[in-house]
Structure formats: C-alpha cells, structure tokens
C-alpha cells in the first residue's frame with residue numbers, strides 16, 4: 001500500500017489524468033449507445049452481445065492476474081476479489097440477459113473502446129492486488145477505511161441494482177419505448193443507477209486505499225456524470241411533463 005512514486009504509480013497517475021482530460025469531451029459528445037444511439041458511428045452489433053463482450057473483460061483480465069500473482073491473499077484481499085467478481089458477473093451476464101433490449105443495437109466502436117477501458121482498468125487493479133500490493137493484514141478488516149469503504153460499496157451497489165431493475169421493468173417485453181421513471185430516488189434524480197455506481201467504486205477505492213482503485217472511481221465519475229447529464233437533458237426534450245425539480249445525478253446539486 002506504499003504510495004511512493006514508482007513506474008507503476010506513474011502509469012496509474014497518467015491513466016487518471018486521461019480520465020479527467022477526456023471528461024470535457026464526454027460532456028460535449030454524448031456516447032452513442034442506449035437512448036443516444038445515432039447514425040454516423042459505424043457498424044453496430046446487438047446490444048446484448050455488446051454488453052456481454054465489454055463487461056466480461058474485467059473478469060477475464062482481473063481474475064488470472066489476482067490469482068497468479070505472489071501477493072499474500074489475506075482475508076481483505078479475498079473481500080476485494082469477491083466484490084469485483086460479484087459486480088462483474090452481475091454487469092457482464094445478469095444485467096445484459098435481464099435488460100429488455102431485444103432488437104436494440106450499439107456501435108461496434110463503443111464495444112471496442114469499452115473493451116479497451118475495461119482491459120486497462122482490470123489490468124491495473126488486478127496487477128496491483130495480485131503482484132504489487134504490500135501486505136493487507138487481516139487487521140485491515142477493522143480499519144475505518146475498510147469499513148467505511150465497504151459500507152459505501154454495498155450502499156452504492158444496492159442503489160445501482162435497485163434502479164437498474166426498476167428501469168428494466170419500465171419497458172414491456174418486446175417494446176423499445178421509454179417511460180418516465182418514478183418512485184424512490186427517481187423522484188430526485190434522473191439517474192440513481194449512475195449515482196449508485198459512482199458511490200460503489202468510490203467505496204472500493206476507500207476500502208482498498210490504493211491508486212488503481214482510486215483511478216477506477218475517477219473514471220467511473222468521469223464516464224457517468226456526463227452520461228447522466230445527457231440522460232437528464234434527453235428526458236426534458238422527450239417528455240414535456242418531465243418533473244422539473246429532478247437533478248441528473250447528485251441530489252439537489254447536479
């Protein structure tokens with residue numbers, strides 16, 4: 001858990017800087033998938049296949065790196081491993097198979113860029129935890145950073161799962177329509193699922209207390225804040241009766 005600058009740390013710092021550098025572009029150019037799919041982004045693939053392809057990469061990269069490396073696989077390490085695997089089994093298999101996305105497509109370019117992002121992100125986190133990290137002693141389980149981070153991770157994951165589930169069920173099977181989401185956090189936000197994801201990976205960064213996990217939290221915010229703002233604008237443009245008091249992703253603020 002040393003934060004002394006090393007070659008690896010410098011790579012992670014550059015990776016974080018890239019997230020921040022790309023954020024203004026993401027704010028101006030909405031990523032063309034889901035409701036924002038549009039012409040001009042090249043060939044497309046079925047959305048379900050795209051999601052499975054992009055989101056299984058973090059398992060295929062992280063798991064072998066974590067397991068093959070020489071770091072001591074203490075209890076906190078296994079917690080990090082279990083949370084990562086659980087999240088990506090959900091995101092890479094359960095979410096795409098449950099989503100009512102029959103007939104929906106996404107640009108191949110999105111799949112390629114998400115595969116690239118996921119490979120680097122899982123590569124950095126897997127190599128750090130598997131090969132580089134100093135010992136996380138079992139006593140780390142009682143460290144306030146671990147406990148606070150775990151609480152954030154679980155709270156964020158529950159919000160994300162709840163909100164994605166609610167959104168998925170807004171659509172009748174076989175339909176591609178969009179409906180105004182209502183109830184719970186949707187009364188305050190257009191995208192509580194995105195807020196949940198940001199909180200989840202912020203929690204992971206706090207509980208792991210290392211640079212690669214921090215870089216993942218930064219990338220998640222840099223990807224999802226612009227996407228939430230685009231969703232929020234889109235709702236306003238498509239539903240004249242869209243509730244005016246809602247924010248995009250941070251209650252009362254953004």
Ligand SMILES: NC(=O)c1ccc[n+]([C@@H]2O[C@H](COP(=O)([O-])OP(=O)(O)OC[C@H]3O[C@@H](n4cnc5c(N)ncnc54)[C@H](OP(=O)(O)O)[C@@H]3O)[C@@H](O)[C@H]2O)c1
Pocket residue numbers: 033034035099100101104160164167168170171177178179180181193194197219220223224227
């Ligand atoms: N960590 C990261 O950097 C990152 C990046 C991107 C996404 N994610 C996560 O991946 C998940 C999906 O992201 P997303 O941005 O694609 O979510 P989203 O746009 O909110 O869509 C979630 C699902 O619900 C459907 N849906 C959304 N709003 C709807 C509405 N008003 N009426 C009917 N159906 C609706 C969508 O269908 P359509 O797809 O057909 O619109 C999709 O199947 C989220 O949990 C997000 O947090 C994470």
